[in-house]
Amino acid sequence: MDGLWRQWVETFIGTRSRHLAIDLATGEQRQTLAELGALAAGRALARAGESAQEVDAIVLGTATPDTLMPTAVNVIADRLRIDDVPTYQLQSGCSGAVQALDVAAALLGGGAVRTVLVLGGDVIAKHYDVTADLAALPPAELVNYVLFGDGAGAAVLTTRDRPDAPVLRAVRTRLAGLDRAPGQILNWYGLADRNSAVAPAAEDYKAIEELVPVLAEDVIADLLDDLGWDRGEVDYLLPPQLSAVMTAKITERLGLPSAKEVSCVEHxxxxxxxxxxxxxxxxxxxxxxPARAVAAAIESSKWIKGGLALELT
Structure with a gap:
């Protein structure tokens, strides 16, 4: 990326660095979602002091699986040498991480499992033509080339007594797309349409810019109401991470005066x-x-608002 494009990205998107799972020179995929997920899972298990054999269930949220079948969650389980446990893969955009945590919390609440490995990740660069002339692309396609990075993350949820770990107090996820046009489309191509002129991905960035802050405000307000927490009692805010520029606007709008922002999208x-x-x-x-934290994640494809609340006592 030349200096002019880099300046444009930093000004309008706010991204200073990112990691892609492809070779930009050739377009060759270097890492799969399953490979990144297994690495993230190993780190999360080590940090939690848990072994793969102690995992009772696995849940993955992703919008960009490596294949339709087998599912990435099962490939990850195989890499971790985990078998004979329930596994779930949720096909979802940015709210998929919250949805995965919601499923994990429900499993733990049922009493049948004690430890759930939860993952979220996306490898979206594989959908793009790295040789494309960015100057010739319409804005709805261009933003996808400069907005996204690739990666995977994981967490371990358990009912075991862990006084050093925060407690998940609430998880909330709601569809909010009735009569709303999709804000993002990501196509999956097969043999029949691989030569289609339809773009692999497109965004209505204006709709996203207008609606994501509103939905984030809604879900944070709902969480605080459900828990009876005052806005001044929130110590940390994990805002939606569409871009650094939008994150700053959303954080200001949410109006949590004592909350420290926890963001990484710039990097x-x-x-x-x-x-x-x-x-x-x-x-x-x-x-x-003692500390309290709230998070929001919004999916713009068909508009899902998700959030969670953590407390460390």
Whole structure:
């Protein structure tokens, strides 16, 4: 990327660096979602002091699986040498990380499992033509070339007593797309349409810019109401990470006066379902008791608002 494009990206998107799972010179894929997911899972298990054999279930949220079948979650399980446990893969955009945590919390609440490995990740660069002339692309396609990065993250949820770890107080995810046109489309090509002139991905960035802050505000307000927390009692905010520029606007709008922002999109790009896990990793490095944290993640494809609340006592 030449200096002019880099300046444009930093000004309008706010991204200073990102990682892609392809070779930009050849377009060859270097890492798969399953490979990144297995690496993230290994780190999360080690940090939690858990072994793969102690995992009772696995849940993955992603919008960009390596293949339709086998599912990436099962390939990851195989890489971790995990078998004979329930596995779930949720096909979702940026809210998929919250949805995966919601499923994990429900499994733990049922009492049948004690430890769930939760993952989120996306490898979106494989959908793009690295030889494309960016100057010739319409804005709806161009933004996808400069907005996203690739990555995977993971967390371990358990009912075991862990006084050093924050407690997941609430998870909330709601569809909000009735009568709303999709804000993002990501196509999957087969033999019948691989030569289609339809773009692999497109965004209605204006709709996203207008609606994501509203949905983020809604879900944070709902979480606080459900828990009876005052806005001044929130110590950390993990805002939606569409871009650094939008994150700043959303954080200001949410109006949490005492909350420290936990963001990474400036350095990672928008990594979709991995981002929330990157934020959680940053949070765990700084969070000291007593503290409360809230997070929001919004999917713009058919508009899903998700969020969660953590507390360290």
């Amino acid at each position: 990672t790009g928008n990594t979709g379902n991995a981002l929330l896990f990157f934020q959680l990793e940053m949070l765990l490095e700084t969070m000291t008791a």
